[in-house]
Amino acid sequence: MEKHSNGQKHTIGVLVENRPGVLSRVAGLFSGRGFNIESLTVAETNEPGMSRMTLVTSGDQQVLEQIVKQLNKLINVIKVIDFRETEFVNREMALVKVRADQQTRAEILRIVDIFRAKVVDVSPLFYTIEVTGDEGKIAAILELLGQLGIMEVARTGKAAMARSKKH
């Protein structure tokens, strides 16, 4: 759970019509207007013909306001979900390939256990680990594994959803 404030990273959800070129409309909007994209994920939703993007950007309130309005202005954008005012959950998945020799293997497995991660591929020299979590958790495991020798990292970028009202 996080709440955004000034000058920080911001998460925006974008519901789009699943048409050719829609990704480049969104990406082009950001590059053309000088907005930042920290991460961008996109995949189909449960509704046919509709995809959902989650993008993480940064900027002050005025820039954020513009980003939301400009996204809304795109014809293929159905809805923009601005997470500035709402509490939301967000998750990211990372695959991390780590060097695993006799000295480090046990330590890696301990870390995997602590972070509730999974080993998804094993070879004589490497473990590939799958870990899911928010930004802080991913950063923490990468730091720990980094000390043991990371070979490769592939991250999905963030997916986000507003929390449902409790009452």
Place this chain on the structure above:
Amino acid sequence: MKLKGSQIFFECLKKEGVEVIFGFPGGAVIDIYNEMPKYDIRHVLVRHEQGAAHMADGYARATGRVGVCLVTSGPGATNTVTGIATAYMDSVPIVFFTGQVPTPLIGNDAFQEVDIVGISRPCTKHNYLVKDVNDLATVIKEAFFLARSGRPGPVLVDLPKDVVAAEAEFRYPKKVEIKGYRPTLDAHVGQIKRAHQLIEKSKRPVIYAGGGVIISGASEELTRFAQLIQAPVTATLMGLGCFPAMLEGPTGEKDLNPQWLGMLGMHGTFRANMAVSHADLLIAIGARFDDRVTGKISGFAPKAKIIHIDVDPTSISKNVVVDIPIVGDCKNALQKLVHMFEKDPLENIDESRAAWFEQIHEWRQTYPLVYKQERDIIKPQFVVEKLYELSNGNAIITTEVGQNQMWTAQYYHFNHPRTLLTSGGLGTMGYGLPAAIGAQVAFPDRLVIDVAGDGSIQMNIQELITAVCNGLPVKVAILNNKYLGMVRQWQELFYAKNYCATCLDAAPDFVKLAESYGAVGLRASTPEEVEPVIREAFSIKKPVIMDFLVAQEEGVYPMVPAGKNISEMLLV
């Protein structure tokens, strides 16, 4: 019954009431051209696709209808890009149809293939690649709808050759349904009430009107609103004509409207820029706080609360944070405001505004727009004044870009909407002549004048033949100073007179050039010759180029240097 894509194309255009297409053929659109003679739609054959784009633009701006442009793939399509961007910046409704290579060849670097949908994405309101002939009618319907609704703009439809050759059942959809497109036209009453309260409290209000007023057809409402709240009105370049600059007196003589401040911004009048700088309330209507208007942002209307009416939410608080945003169609919002002030008029309004109008009058007296007419040499401002006088202010004026454009904005008094067609946002040299042709197509009996510079007229001069062979008697007034005058002026003021690449003393003889095209060429080189040349040009029922040899190093003033407050004007 099944129709070919090329026939569906024309059936759709008929349904949209299209009367004219500006275009240029080529391999990828040859199927469409093959069907053209069977349909009662006029085609104006241009000499360069950029010309077609600006003609569709001039037609659209002069009429308020959607302009249509048809070109082939590859270079045909890329040649329209400047015209598309011009229309996008100034919110002009145009549908561009571009040919494309057959769908199986797309992506193969085929002959005359270019990804025009990719290229035009950032400068269209929306665009389409039609991959299936069964989608063609729906796409065209949507394209026209998008172009004209909300904040208007250009829409591009890319038509692969095999798609227009294929057959489908023709059904023109009755309604358009685009999930993600619902422009807010109805201004929020709560916001209107809040605006009303601010206006009630204001002592020194200024109305800052832009092109949106013209687009939404709200000139009458604006004039009524300004009258009810007794506020002076300034307009952007795009807004000129939305508020009458001149008023007719009881005996028919015309005098400057005391409520009219003239244009504001970089080359705005002293009184407009001072009024904005001293206002306690700025009412922005269909304007977008462009940098040429605001100068240094922090110094723009520093004492004012701001109300901003615009149909495009992204225009609001983009450059300047406003106090009361009102998203909606200008006409709708103004009608509501007018209604409110008619029901509940401001008390003692004449009295309470007296000091403010006195101050404005004083600014006008201190620094009016002036130039010094000399005995032997024509001043460009004098030419524009004469054009105004001799056309009774009733012409449709187009301009090119640069000094010619600014002098026109300053010295031709625009009293009616859609009488100034000029490339404001993009600043496209070469716009004026084709735009004039487009406007003349729409209004064959009106006087249409392109005020040009000797530089910019050469950017689309090839379209003179289009005017000649289509019997479109546009008049071109070249303010010929043998320079790229606006850049030269900047070099003079800010670059130690280093006139690098701005001298155009190697130029064609514009009179002979006109004659070689079958138009008429006239020249004036002294002030006495100006009026007879204009009179003669107006009397000729053919395209005419008037070549006015004007003072070479005349500048446009007032001028706000880039990055300065608009109150910091250079005055001559």
